[in-house]
Amino acid sequence: MTHIHDVVIIGAGLAGMRAALEASKVADVAVITKLYPSRSHSGAAQGGIAATLKNVDSDDCIEFHMFDTVKGSDYLGDQDAIENLCNEAPEVIYETEHMGVPYSRTPEGKIAQRKFGGHSLHHGKVAANRACYAADYTGHVLLHTFFEQCIKQRVRFYSEFQAVGLIVVDNRCLGIVAWDIQKGGLHVFHAKATMFATGGYGRVFKITSNAHASTGDGLALCLRAGLPLEDMEFVQFHPTGLYKQGILLSEGARGEGAYLLNGLNERFMERYAPTLMELAPRDMVSRSIQTEILEGRGAGPKKDHVWLDIRHIGEKRIAAVIPQIRSLCLNFGGVDPIKQPIPIQTTAHYSMGGIPVTCDGRVIYDEKNSLVEGLYAAGECACVSVHGANRLGTNSLLDATANGRRTGRTIANDIGKLKLNALPENPMEDTQERIGRVAGSTGREKVIHIRHDLRDSMEENCGVFRSGERLQKQKQILKDLLERYRQIKIDDQSKVFNTDIMEALELGYMLEFSELIVEGALRRTESRGAHSRTDFPKRDDVNWLNHTLAWRDASGQIRFGSKPVVIKNYQPMERKY
């Protein structure tokens, strides 16, 4: 079956729906999503969204936000894109307020703002109150508000359709092929403009804060269509995942004053970031936690975690501003954080890299920024790059919302000029063949076993600290896992809600782009932001102040290229907090 729309957006998180709101002002827009829209991972975001509203710190300003974002990115962020992000942030927030987002309030009734890691006043002197929030349900309220607005604006949703193929002919995108999860069967979505907003891929790791659906599908579909991915070696590990589960305990807790303590009850961040302490950027705090554990100062019988202590914040304030943290601890960790410190460990959280795009959300396919006509991307699946080597907390909801809006506007501007180019004779051929191969597999390997081996080994060999030796080992493990993947067996042969096939497809995607994460990390012989090599502990601006581009051909060969970083006002400096 073929559906025709002016615009097809894959993904109903904040980026996809914010873009849909813009594009649908002038065009017929369809949003394809493998989950029901309000189940998108954006809804799990807790702590806040950044903007210099000056509601708490009157001396905050947009330039401080830019500086913090550039420094936080370890100077790999593109400064033109960062300028756009920080300049647009206040307007973007007020727009969401006017759409109906119920933000928490200051006593005078303004949008409340709190502290978050790496956000500061006067270039690092003191922590800034810059995160707008709705208790610790910020993503949830934004997502529901955007969904309501999309319905009001008659955006067409195709829920529980999984994109499984991208149709690109001669650098012109013509739409996608999607699998109808509910009924089974392939559909073609033919469009003038196609946009990816498919979110992140934390599920590649064992301990992760990400939802089950965060499997990086959009990235893999671009790779398979011959397009490159950017900066895939940069994966953010959040400092405070609930011990053993990885469930996120928002940085909002530290923004409200929570301490990190080691097994000796020391506030160990004094040693690593004496000024901002627990509110240093995530890459630093995560490394500090790992260092404490590796040097034997962890907590518990195995000394394999540390504590997050929120007791001094008090029951009343906790109930008002971080209630979800308490309920997550009670329900999933069996601890009451009002009475006890919370056991935590680092958790794979965010992908800085992704589909390379221009500041306006247009997908590029080479080092010269050549454009794929009619293809766009925004949100966590895209690499603009506003986060560089390390994202600051609250800048991602902002990125998804601001760059979702920007990309939606680009599409609205382009749509008059774009034609509905003819599809190839059999646009589903490749996809049909691939799915047929997966669905009909009768080998001996179970998808779940390969998936566990992938997650465990990535955690072990490509985590917070990396080394050439470990990465080489992981490169070989991935080759072996890809070989085993060719021998899988699908038990469920029905068409309706066949999650076996979905999971097998997602595993294939993750195996393919994990090779880019690992080989990109192996190639980058320096430490920058979230990419920390024990054998190359220093940042190397002479050789590595550039973005990685990586392609993977059908035979699995990986090719690397690079792109310069856009530097405007801020020259790279040493990063101290």
Ligand SMILES: Cc1cc2nc3c(=O)[nH]c(=O)nc-3n(C[C@H](O)[C@H](O)[C@H](O)COP(=O)(O)OP(=O)(O)OC[C@H]3O[C@@H](n4cnc5c(N)ncnc54)[C@H](O)[C@@H]3O)c2cc1C
């Ligand atoms: C627990 C948690 C807490 C967070 N807290 C914060 C915070 O406080 N502040 C902050 O700034 N950031 C936070 N983040 C990060 C931020 O929430 C995300 O980066 C951001 O919401 C991503 O939005 P998105 O629109 O790009 O993707 P998502 O919200 O992940 O949406 C992805 C969409 O793509 C669809 N999709 C994926 N693959 C396919 C496919 N093959 N076919 C069809 N549809 C597909 C899904 O159905 C979904 O609708 C948090 C993240 C997590 C995991």
